[in-house]
Amino acid sequence: MHADFHWQVPEFFNIAQACSRRWAEQAQTASETAVIADGPDCAQPRHHSYAELQQAANRLSNGLRLLGVRRGERVAIALPQRFETAVAYIAVLQLGAVAVPLSQLFGPEALEYRLQDSAASVALVDQHSGALVQALRAQCPALRHVLGLTGALDPEVIDWAAVQEAASAECALVHTRAEDPALLIYTSGTTGNPKGALIPHRALIGNLSGFICSQNWFGFDPHGASTPSQAVFWSPADWAWTGGLLDALLPTLYFGRPIVAWNGRFAAATAFALLQRHRVTHTFLFPTALKAMMKDCPQPRQLYRLRLQAIMSAGEAVGDAVFDYCRQQLGVTLNEMFGQTEINYVVGNCARLWPARPGSMGRAYPGHRVALLDEQGHECAQGEIGEVAVHRLDRHGVPDPVFFLGYWNNPGATRAKFSADPASSWCRTGDLAVRDADGYLWYQGRADDMFKSAGYRIGPGEIENCLIKHPAVLYAAVVPKPDAQRGALVKAYLVLAHEAAQQRARCINPEQAFDPALVAELQAHVRQRLAPYEYPKEIEFIDALPMTSSGKVQRRLLRLQEEERAQRG
Template identity: 75%
Template structure:
């Protein structure tokens, strides 16, 4: 029997340097994601019957779909889109949750040579209308849950010729796909696309100004693969003995409409011909463990916020569940050593932190099977990527110095890195501003701050606009938030500057209480005095005893939930603007009611 796959053997050397130095990209001139991820498997007799999608949800029994089924349904939909006049390079919006039809939609659009525009089911009317208008999407693919939202803004989107309802009952002007698909051929050609041709148009979160559409080429999937394989501990294969392998099953709660769900989960899993679980329900930390057990999930991508919730909800999961995890990748925020230690001790897996962006995804991270992870570090540059920490002038800074993480267009061998986006849709100025240096030999700046040590490990310091000064000290929120999380009362935390006339700003923490503590607070008749004040003092002492004196939060505010993006990132900017508005209000003279 194959032996169980574990983290790096205790006596194994650190093979990072050799792996990175010897790695070479092999990017064909012609490449199509749909062919690589779906059709090549369906065309192999021995693999066509393998499971591609395991669909599950709170209101349904699990249903398995094979690669042959996925390819056939994608061919039918591709033929339908051709009949609707969709041309190569035109944009097709995909407004769908995790489900089998979503994988069908991406495959069909990409095999046509059209450009998929993933749009989250969580978008409100303004967010949806802006992206449909800006991308000039000609068709929108929806289900019964997302269709009404698209229909509500359809009149504001003149380029949108058709809305196709893949499931459910719809209004007469929405194409009923279950009925329309009858009689359509289940064979269709895959367009001969160049590796540099656009494949996906994904909109950034838009924390400042309108969201920008990042145009991703087909080759970018290849650029993701070295990081995916490393972060997933070789994805079921044993790097120490290639003859040893295990069945890999992937699941992530990350929405397939975002880079984390599409490029870090769905597409790379299909590229390797493995099954991925499509969970149609909302994320629940207790339900997550049941899902991992039910489908014998071996590999996963879990946001730090999800891991924190799971850690607080089920501190000892292996007492209640039979888990088969071989790898956990985490990204979006700093993991922190509290979560890192819990994953090792409670789950038996060393979490592989990863760093990337929509524009340049999967560029930095860990691989516990090949090189040792360091608690609190976001890892090293993945093979094939040349990463540095730069100062404001675009020059590399010495080890131990805070700077901005940047990725070079060319790898250590001088060859083009395939992971790069093509540019921002209709925004050449923003594209140019993203790079430093000559366009053909330039650094792409991320806007994220880090310290790089002498061994190449990066230590995240926060977004450039999240770091602030207090009384002359430079404060990064991540370290303080991680320290607060180690207290049993804290489920999550966000640190921002509170304007102060004497020190410029003071450290303020917003804290979400762990469930047991939140219940205790709710039972207090006067929580501000009998609960909040004592706990605030306790948390301040907790931080004081572990970090520098200037880093402890001078003020703590307890809230029910932190503002989050749809991709699981804390929106510190929202809290920072709230503090600035409160400061202006305090500074505004109030009318004296006694004066006439």
């Protein structure tokens, strides 16, 4: 498959043209559904066609032009999943401007940093994000205008609806090169301020082999039939996150399919209801979502009529408990995927084309050259832990289009992303894995999440996976606790499942972090299944784990908390 795969990247390419305009300009596809808008405030879901999407984007593009937005300028998009958010991305990208996705979960400091660092000239907001952005305008001198979806915002906020009414529905496409910047996405970061990864238009093409494989061919026949079956996509992933934007919204529109825009909070019951209501066939569910669904509804097909054909997951290793749940209870073999904002969709599984192995990251997707490197930059042997790295060139010596352009205004960080050898073109991810005899990668954790205890190298993933198999545990995070004798102890932070949490509250003081009986039971649960040195010597129960907006556990914050406690004695 790798030998026969060749990238086809044209000199000129624009994401907006590929994801909307080309469908809207064809009579047979213009009326097809692009976005299904739904949410708690919607009386009925509304289907928006590709023609509607393009016309609304044209009007917004013309409005942005009147506000002075030019090619290469950054436009912040601080909107949730909704039809207007898809419109915003198409409108900005077809102008040749650069979209800066901003999550609704960001607080004032996170928003201020990104608006200042990107020097965004315009921000597109709703009622929630609008109030925050308006309060920051004095600290963001580059921000000339704020465009709001509702008229109830600050008088200085331009009304989106008025712009749409006044602007023309015809708009010329700016012919961008494939190499031109399209998105400026800020990474969550493990240390220091987040870095802005500048993503070119060609990166969408680089994502496609992974998207097609992880979505089990997305309704197409892998043996060459040209007519796809009906496919409907939904994911709770925020469209301001790489997983929601480049793994869900844009590739779905690229293939001319409908995507559900759910403008509401995630809950397991809501997720199952959406899958049933919209006859969703393909989805991206991050591990925390799948774990919540598994705990909340152990036998979903007894309650819901599901039409799922493919489930992709990423961000953390799901473990074999979730893998088995998807296969046995949802009727789908889960395809785990691995990628980063800077080099997305490079490794994963495809149950249609090669066997998915429970807990495995999978293998390199076609078009990507992936290796495990040691600290000196040498490729690791089978069975050795190494850092996942991706080469700038594919096996044919052709540039891999998935690569980012660099970190915004941070050439030092861009250089540091690559191997220390100046002649090397390996891009390091900071994630550790082991390769087996068949080329499958097995995730071992972040390089900065690994630690040693009494001389043993510990990775948190296997222990966390073991803990969530216990019915009392909903989420788990394992970190080192400083210890004078062993260097570090294995410590687990646990969020209990609902019934276990209620039972514990009845038995002990809810403010008490320690429950001796349950701790002993969980320790025995791990000790019986893993190596003796891996069971958690200490367990602390908390209400919620610190997570990024993309659903990744921020172990670094827990690790720092343990270090601070140790320093205080």
